[in-house]
Amino acid sequence: MKNQTRRAAVVGLGIGLGHAAGYLSSPHAELVAVADSWDVRRAKVGGTFSQGSMLNLRPLLDPDILEKKWEDLGIAVYEDVARVAEDPGIDLVSLCTPDDTHEEYACLLLGAGKDLVLEKPVALSLESATRIAEAARRSGCRVAVNFEMRVNPAVQKLRELVGSGMLGDIQAFNLQQHRAPFRRDKWQKWIQSATRSGGLIVEETCHWFDLARYLTGDELATVHAVSTDRVLPDFDFEDIAYVQGRFVSGAILQVGHALTGFDFSIIIQIHGTLGSAWCALKADRHSALDGGQTDYLGIVSWGPADPVAAPGQNRAGGTARGTAIYGEEALEGENIMAHVAHCVESLVTNRPFVVDLEDGIQALKMALAARASTLTASVEEVQ
Numbered sequence: 001m002k003n004q005t006r007r008a009a010v011v012g013l014g015i016g017l018g019h020a021a022g023y024l025s026s027p028h029a030e031l032v033a034v035a036d037s038w039d040v041r042r043a044k045v046g047g048t049f050s051q052g053s054m055l056n057l058r059p060l061l062d063p064d065i066l067e068k069k070w071e072d073l074g075i076a077v078y079e080d081v082a083r084v085a086e087d088p089g090i091d092l093v094s095l096c097t098p099d100d101t102h103e104e105y106a107c108l109l110l111g112a113g114k115d116l117v118l119e120k121p122v123a124l125s126l127e128s129a130t131r132i133a134e135a136a137r138r139s140g141c142r143v144a145v146n147f148e149m150r151v152n153p154a155v156q157k158l159r160e161l162v163g164s165g166m167l168g169d170i171q172a173f174n175l176q177q178h179r180a181p182f183r184r185d186k187w188q189k190w191i192q193s194a195t196r197s198g199g200l201i202v203e204e205t206c207h208w209f210d211l212a213r214y215l216t217g218d219e220l221a222t223v224h225a226v227s228t229d230r231v232l233p234d235f236d237f238e239d240i241a242y243v244q245g246r247f248v249s250g251a252i253l254q255v256g257h258a259l260t261g262f263d264f265s266i267i268i269q270i271h272g273t274l275g276s277a278w279c280a281l282k283a284d285r286h287s288a289l290d291g292g293q294t295d296y297l298g299i300v301s302w303g304p305a306d307p308v309a310a311p312g313q314n315r316a317g318g319t320a321r322g323t324a325i326y327g328e329e330a331l332e333g334e335n336i337m338a339h340v341a342h343c344v345e346s347l348v349t350n351r352p353f354v355v356d357l358e359d360g361i362q363a364l365k366m367a368l369a370a371r372a373s374t375l376t377a378s379v380e381e382v383q
């Protein structure tokens with residue numbers, strides 16, 4: 001049944017657990033191996049689903065599975081990515097290791113004929129990303145990039161609103177993220193070093209650059225960014241960044257990103273000639289976003305651009321107000337699981353990925369230009 005299923009492996013069992021959950025939930029995948037260099041991460045299936053954004057996946061998985069060791073499920077356990085590359089019984093690999101390892105390991109796995117679900121950012125430089133693209137071309141293997149926010153139902157709703165034409169021509173994209181510092185329990189503390197993670201803008205703002213492209217359908221032409229680095233001494237890079245830019249269409253972008261918050265929330269606004277849409281996402285019901293007063297985890301509202309001139313209508317004369325509310329399905333863990341399952345389905349059915357390598361490279365270009373701007377205090381061209 002090779003053409004209907006994929007034999008998958010996950011390398012790196014941090015966020016990689018979300019990928020493992022995706023394969024376990026997919027009718028098109030068999031999880032045949034996991035790999036991690038760190039013994040505690042290899043020890044037990046369930047124990048590792050107990051932290052951070054993986055916690056909400058726990059109830060979705062079979063409790064019997066959670067109590068077992070990977071080996072008890074017939075899943076091979078390796079200590080290094082090289083063993084996965086050598087295993088001819090693996091077709092597809094989720095690569096979930098630190099950012100500075102992506103180029104080397106992606107090229108190794110592609111050279112061994114494995115399709116990839118590659119964690120973001122694709123790499124830390126354009127040269128590195130280009131070498132991954134060349135390795136993919138040489139091998140004929142396919143690469144999806146895990147910008148799982150694209151499958152978040154609130155983001156899908158925004159995309160539907162833009163695509164319907166209800167907002168008119170997009171004039172502005174704005175995203176503000178308020179979050180606590182990155183977790184400090186990463187392997188070798190890699191995320192705290194700019195040379196290993198690319199810093200805040202490359203490591204995480206790349207998600208929001210990807211959403212800007214996905215939701216506006218536009219490419220960023222120029223970018224200017226400022227940052228400050230005085231709050232978190234054990235992270236050797238910017239802890240707050242404000243980014244502004246202009247798209248090819250003339251629309252404007254603004255992204256504010258703070259690692260110095262005390263919980264996790266995101267607000268997105270999209271303004272068009274006919275209407276605007278507003279979206280809020282939070283990781284906990286008790287959030288600074290609303291003081292824990294509401295129960296939703298994702299919400300999208302939309303309305304006319306000029307409600308004073310035409311109450312209840314947009315300027316094109318259509319009714320244009322609404323709200324959509326989302327629960328657990330708007331959380332990161334579920335989005336990763338759903339996106340990975342979707343990647344397998346795309347491979348089996350030979351359809352395009354939701355996020356391909358070129359998307360990953362475009363978001364990286366935006367992030368690199370924005371970070372360069374924070375260092376040179378100049379306006380940078382993106383393309």
Ligand SMILES: NC(=O)c1ccc[n+]([C@@H]2O[C@H](COP(=O)([O-])OP(=O)(O)OC[C@H]3O[C@@H](n4cnc5c(N)ncnc54)[C@H](O)[C@@H]3O)[C@@H](O)[C@H]2O)c1
Binds near residue numbers: 095120121148186332
């Ligand atoms: N898409 C998302 O929303 C999202 C969220 C978090 C992290 N990430 C990305 O996922 C990747 C991993 O991040 P993380 O937070 O899980 O980090 P982590 O440090 O928690 O986990 C990485 C794991 O990789 C393992 N590893 C390192 N070298 C290895 C090797 N040679 N062979 C096998 N295992 C090896 C480490 O032992 C570690 O357990 C990064 O690229 C990060 O940017 C993406």
